[in-house]
Amino acid sequence: MNSNTFFSFSRFYLLLRNDLLINLKKYLFVLFAAFIVLYIALLFFMSEMNYNIEERFYLPFFMMGLAGVGCFIGTGFPELTSKIKTSNYILFPCSVFEKYLVQFLIRFVVCISAFLIIFWIDAHLARLSALRLNSLKEQGVEIASFQYSILFHDFKTLIEKLSFVFAIFSYGTFLFAARLFFKKLALVKTLITTGTLAYLFICCMVVFSHIFFPETKGFDIQLHDYKIDDNLTNTEIYMFSITCFSWLFFLPIGYFKLKEKQV
C-alpha cells in the first residue's frame, strides 16, 4: 500500500502509461494531421506569392497552429463528457493531483513541445519545397527562413516578451481549467465564456470611464496612461499583471473543480 496519497511517482507513471495505451493512436493521428495540414497550408500560400516572402509571413500560420493547440488543450479530460465516463474516471485509483498532472503534461508540455517542433520542421520543409517550384524559380522569389525569434520582433523590452509568452500560457490554462466546468461541448462553451467575459470587462471599463471621466461619450473607454518608471506605464503594468499571474489562479481552480467533481 502506498502511503503517499497526494503524489506517488509509480501511480503517476501507471496513469500516464494508461492514457498512452488508450489514446496513443489518437494523439499520433492529431500530430500527423497537424503536420500535414500546416505543411500544405504553408506550401500553398508560399506558391501563391509573387514577391519575396519575409519572416512575418509565418506569423499568421503560427497563430493558427497555436489556436489548434488551444483546441486540444480545451478538450482535455475527455472522460468527463458523460456521467458514465466521469464515474469511471473518478474511480481510477490515483490521486486527483496525479490525474490533473497527467492531463497537464499531455495537453500542455507534450502538445506545445510537439507543436513547436512540428511547426519548425513544416516551415523549413515548406520553404525548401517552395524553392524548388518552377513558378517561384522563374520569378526569382526569395523566401526567408523561419526562426522563432520572429515571434518577438514587435516586442522591445523583456517585460513585453514575457507578457506575450505568459498571455498565451495563461489563456491555455484558462481553456484547460474552464473545460472542467462544462460537460458537453466544453470548448465551444469556454469560447463563449471568453467572449462574454471580454464583453463584461469592456462594459465594466466603459462604466468606470463614465464614472471617473464624465466627458466620456457612448461606448468609449478612457485610458489615461502615466509612466511608472522609464519603461513602464500603468496600463502596461496592469496588462502584465493579468497575463503573468492569471494562470496562478486558473490552475488551482481547475484542480479544485476536479477534486469536487460529483456524478
Place this chain on the structure above:
Amino acid sequence: MIEIKNLLFYYQKKSPLFSDFSLELERGRIVGLLGKNGAGKSTLLNLIAGLNEPKQGQINVNCFTPFKRNPNYLADIYMVPEEFSFPQVTIDCYVKAFSPLYPAFDKRKLADIFEEFELDKSSNLNRLSHGQRKKFLIAFALASNCKVLVLDEPTNGLDIPSKSQFRKILVSSVSDEQLVLISTHQVKDIDTIIDKVVVIENGKIIYQENTDEITQKLYFDTVTSYSEAENALYHERCPMGYRVILPAADTSESSIDLELLFNAIINKNI
C-alpha cells in the same frame, strides 16, 4: 467494513433521498441491496464508492471516507455500474492499461474467468454485445481482488447460461476478506448467492437480515389450495397454486424465494 451513520443526502433540498440513514456491513458477505425504482439503491452505491458527497453524516469504508477519494481507497473498491462505456481498444489492451492500477489484480484469475465466460482477449471491447461487455467488466472486477465490490444490476443483459455462470464464478471468486454489494431488480438471479438481504424504501432500511436467519424464521413453499395459503404470512398466486411464506417450523428449512420475500416486505406483510 462499511459503516454509514446518520446519512443525509439529496439532489433537491426539498426532497431528501436519505435522511438519518444508517447501515453497517461486514466483510466476507455478499449483500443483496433491494428496493423499488427510485428507492435510492444506485445513489447509495455512488455514495459508498465516493462518487457523491454526503450532505451530512458519515460514511466509512475500510477506514476511509469515500468522497476524499484516497488513491489507496480507490485501489480497493471496484464498481460495476449499470451502464458503462469503454475506449476503442481490445480486451487485452484494456487489461494492460488498467490492471496495474489495482495492486491485488490477479491475471490468472482473469484468464480463468475469461475461459468460463468464453471471452476472447483479442476482441475489441466496443464490438462486443452488451452482455459480453458486462461479463468482461464483471470478470475484471472479480480479478481486481478489491476488498469492496459494488455491482449495480450485474445480471442485466446477461443471457440465462451467463447468469448461472455469474453466480458460480462470484461464489468461487470472493474471499472472506471481501464484501460484495449487489443492487438489483432481478432478485431471482441472486437469491442463491447472497447471504444478507437489505431492502430500502424511500431512503430508509425497511428490512435487513442474514439469509440463514431468514430461513430459520420463514418457510417458503408452494401450495395448491387457497385454504392452505390464507393462513400464510404472505401469499401470491402462481400457475401451480400459491407461493407462500409461512413461519418456519423447528425442523424444516427451505430455500429463500427472494422475489416473494421482497414483495412481502414491500407490502408490509413481514
